[in-house]
Amino acid sequence: MIVFLTDWGNSHYVGICKGVIRQISDSEIIDLTHEITSFNVREAMYILSRSFYHFPKNTVFLAVVDYGVGGSRKAIAAKTKNYYFVGPDNGLFTLVFEEEPPLEIRELNNKKFHYLDSNTFHGRDIFAPAAAHITNGNFKKLGDLLPNYATIPYIKPKKDSKSIFGEVAYIDKFGNIETNIPFEWLKDLDFIKIKNKRKLIEIPIVNFYSETETGQLLAHNDSTGFLEIAINQGNASKKLNLNSGDPLELIL
Amino acid sequence: MIVFLTDWGNSHYVGICKGVIRQISDSEIIDLTHEITSFNVREAMYILSRSFYHFPKNTVFLAVVDYGVGGSRKAIAAKTKNYYFVGPDNGLFTLVFEEEPPLEIRELNNKKFHYLDSNTFHGRDIFAPAAAHITNGNFKKLGDLLPNYATIPYIKPKKDSKSIFGEVAYIDKFGNIETNIPFEWLKDLDFIKIKNKRKLIEIPIVNFYSETETGQLLAHNDSTGFLEIAINQGNASKKLNLNSGDPLELIL
Amino acid sequence: MIVFLTDWGNSHYVGICKGVIRQISDSEIIDLTHEITSFNVREAMYILSRSFYHFPKNTVFLAVVDYGVGGSRKAIAAKTKNYYFVGPDNGLFTLVFEEEPPLEIRELNNKKFHYLDSNTFHGRDIFAPAAAHITNGNFKKLGDLLPNYATIPYIKPKKDSKSIFGEVAYIDKFGNIETNIPFEWLKDLDFIKIKNKRKLIEIPIVNFYSETETGQLLAHNDSTGFLEIAINQGNASKKLNLNSGDPLELIL
Numbered sequence: 001m002i003v004f005l006t007d008w009g010n011s012h013y014v015g016i017c018k019g020v021i022r023q024i025s026d027s028e029i030i031d032l033t034h035e036i037t038s039f040n041v042r043e044a045m046y047i048l049s050r051s052f053y054h055f056p057k058n059t060v061f062l063a064v065v066d067y068g069v070g071g072s073r074k075a076i077a078a079k080t081k082n083y084y085f086v087g088p089d090n091g092l093f094t095l096v097f098e099e100e101p102p103l104e105i106r107e108l109n110n111k112k113f114h115y116l117d118s119n120t121f122h123g124r125d126i127f128a129p130a131a132a133h134i135t136n137g138n139f140k141k142l143g144d145l146l147p148n149y150a151t152i153p154y155i156k157p158k159k160d161s162k163s164i165f166g167e168v169a170y171i172d173k174f175g176n177i178e179t180n181i182p183f184e185w186l187k188d189l190d191f192i193k194i195k196n197k198r199k200l201i202e203i204p205i206v207n208f209y210s211e212t213e214t215g216q217l218l219a220h221n222d223s224t225g226f227l228e229i230a231i232n233q234g235n236a237s238k239k240l241n242l243n244s245g246d247p248l249e250l251i252l
Numbered sequence: 253m254i255v256f257l258t259d260w261g262n263s264h265y266v267g268i269c270k271g272v273i274r275q276i277s278d279s280e281i282i283d284l285t286h287e288i289t290s291f292n293v294r295e296a297m298y299i300l301s302r303s304f305y306h307f308p309k310n311t312v313f314l315a316v317v318d319y320g321v322g323g324s325r326k327a328i329a330a331k332t333k334n335y336y337f338v339g340p341d342n343g344l345f346t347l348v349f350e351e352e353p354p355l356e357i358r359e360l361n362n363k364k365f366h367y368l369d370s371n372t373f374h375g376r377d378i379f380a381p382a383a384a385h386i387t388n389g390n391f392k393k394l395g396d397l398l399p400n401y402a403t404i405p406y407i408k409p410k411k412d413s414k415s416i417f418g419e420v421a422y423i424d425k426f427g428n429i430e431t432n433i434p435f436e437w438l439k440d441l442d443f444i445k446i447k448n449k450r451k452l453i454e455i456p457i458v459n460f461y462s463e464t465e466t467g468q469l470l471a472h473n474d475s476t477g478f479l480e481i482a483i484n485q486g487n488a489s490k491k492l493n494l495n496s497g498d499p500l501e502l503i504l
Numbered sequence: 505m506i507v508f509l510t511d512w513g514n515s516h517y518v519g520i521c522k523g524v525i526r527q528i529s530d531s532e533i534i535d536l537t538h539e540i541t542s543f544n545v546r547e548a549m550y551i552l553s554r555s556f557y558h559f560p561k562n563t564v565f566l567a568v569v570d571y572g573v574g575g576s577r578k579a580i581a582a583k584t585k586n587y588y589f590v591g592p593d594n595g596l597f598t599l600v601f602e603e604e605p606p607l608e609i610r611e612l613n614n615k616k617f618h619y620l621d622s623n624t625f626h627g628r629d630i631f632a633p634a635a636a637h638i639t640n641g642n643f644k645k646l647g648d649l650l651p652n653y654a655t656i657p658y659i660k661p662k663k664d665s666k667s668i669f670g671e672v673a674y675i676d677k678f679g680n681i682e683t684n685i686p687f688e689w690l691k692d693l694d695f696i697k698i699k700n701k702r703k704l705i706e707i708p709i710v711n712f713y714s715e716t717e718t719g720q721l722l723a724h725n726d727s728t729g730f731l732e733i734a735i736n737q738g739n740a741s742k743k744l745n746l747n748s749g750d751p752l753e754l755i756l
Contacts, residue, residue: 015536019559032267047264055271069714121727210321223373284519299516307523462573475625
């Protein structure tokens with residue numbers, strides 16, 4: 001099974017990659033999502049890390065989100081204990097590889113396994129065919145062994161007697177702030193106090209949006225076990241001026 | 253076959269549920285739509301009721317749209333003559349069950365058939381696995397028999413010598429007003445007269461948007477046989493201040 | 505395999521058509537995209553022509569994008585050397601049929617192969633079932649032979665010693681201007697000079713958006729080998745007032 005993640009929207013670029021896969025493999029293709037914010041590698045890193053372990057063993061994850069800048073990032077495929085991951089070596093797999101350390105990483109530099117040699121559409125020409133070839137058992141042929149992989153810096157959640165630290169994982173389409181702070185650290189609290197623009201803002205912890213008035217900030221447990229900060233019918237990201245990667249400090 | 257309906261957009265939450273299904277079942281998964289307006293159970297009720305009968309016998313409908321409020325709605329699965337339906341017991345199946353009366357309803361309270369026990373993501377933890385287990389023939393094991401199901405009140409379309417009554421089924425993404433009034437009741441008319449804000453508005457019945465000027469209201473037969481009220485390149489819902497569930501009266 | 509293209513968004517109309525297909529055929533269904541701008545047949549023409557050849561031989565393309573106007577366009581299915589195409593005879597296949605000339609065109613007028621006889625939803629009632637019946641080997645039964653097909657006029661890209669001519673293929677969701685001018689014609693240039701509102705605008709050719717300042721126009725090679733004109737974090741279509749089908753002239 002190939003699970004497909006991009007920042008392309010549900011565009012024909014996604015469809016084309018599926019066509020290329022079908023020229024090589026009959027493996028099922030499931031869309032994880034294509035709604036990653038454009039060029040937001042950090043958001044993709046978090047969403048992939050919160051999703052991959054719900055898929056069956058041997059799933060091949062085809063994740064294509066790049067920075068919108070030049071540079072010489074490699075194209076890679078990695079084998080872990082349970083899965084395969086294919087995508088750009090730009091840090092997208094930072095969190096996934098902490099949980100599923102790569103046993104073997106291949107640089108996708110064997111041109112025999114590329115689709116076209118265009119240099120403008122790596123998803124179609126390098127990554128999608130690599131995922132398809134892995135489902136055919138050809139992981140080792142995709143290219144040379146790589147000793148390591150790129151990571152991106154992020155603030156690991158931590159807790160001391162006075163504070164909880166973490167970062168904004170991503171902003172969802174409603175402007176809700178998804179964090180990397182485990183909600184269980186907050187389970188005995190009625191509210192959080194968050195440092196924002198030199199002020200300390202108190203936000204109630206609720207089970208349902210409807211427990212607050214329209215326009216009010218609220219904190220709750222998102223579907224995947226992390227703190228989410230939202231506004232009932234509003235945009236918390238804009239209100240607090242917080243974006244993906246921004247540091248968070250909660251005062252205990 | 254599992255047919256999947258939510259209000260989550262094409263997000264990774266949809267993808268994750270498919271992963272959970274694949275851990276249990278190889279059944280095909282088809283998206284009905286994930287573009288239901290957030291928390292709009294009535295819209296989901298109408299869209300499901302206008303869609304389900306186009307799918308083959310034995311299709312399992314996995315429909316997850318909830319109100320954004322607390323409460324103790326049950327999780328259910330129902331077997332009808334031709335189909336299975338899985339989702340929250342919040343009235344979402346009101347119309348479907350009028351057409352396909354449930355022969356057997358199970359509360360999804362057998363935790364052996366849950367995926368995780370998180371209480372924050374019923375789609376992933378209760379509904380998706382239930383749909384998957386049904387495709388494996390385990391409908392009866394999902395939980396206890398329920399004698400009845402929740403409904404939501406709605407205005408059934410009716411006609412007398414002076415008026416036609418109905419309601420707004422939902423507003424589509426263009427602001428078009430989708431109603432529950434059968435278009436065949438209007439087929440001999442050239443226009444409808446609709447009561448709106450104490451005024452009587454006359455709207456021409458047309459076959460194509462292009463028969464009216466830009467910005468003008470028009471009435472026509474939507475794809476599924478019901479009256480739709482729209483504005484050529486405009487937003488009829490805003491213009492008439494009509495939303496899902498609002499009553500409609502057409503004067504004959 | 506059926507590859508599905510519409511301007512319906514990811515709505516339940518798409519889901520319903522898949523249900524209808526499944527009543528007839530078990531063939532795999534892949535979405536090319538449903539994000540074509542409403543009623544934009546020209547955009548669909550370009551996107552289909554840049555996508556179809558990435559799919560395996562014998563793929564059936566189900567492409568349903570119509571003008572929002574009345575008229576008596578036929579419903580057709582065509583067999584080419586490598587593929588089948590099903591859709592309205594409104595010019596949508598103009599470019600595809602230049603590359604893959606139709607060997608046999610059928611008008612979809614055999615009502616035995618229609619799903620419902622509603623006249624309001626040709627996608628569900630005529631086109632989707634036709635695509636499904638083709639996967640069952642029934643192409644020839646779909647209706648009468650047609651000697652030719654409709655085309656839409658467009659400006660073929662051409663080059664002389666002073667200028668390059670072409671047209672705007674479509675505008676993508678970011679407002680980027682996708683053209684039909686082959687990028688290889690520009691490969692030795694550092695910038696393009698484009699005629700716009702009687703002015704001559706010079707636009708640098710770059711490899712990455714990040715090579716320009718925010719808000720600046722840029723030209724580059726899109727993923728499929730054609731010139732794209734964009735603004736780094738802006739809307740080039742609005743800035744230059746260029747839309748699908750508008751003529752382009754680049755001064756050499």
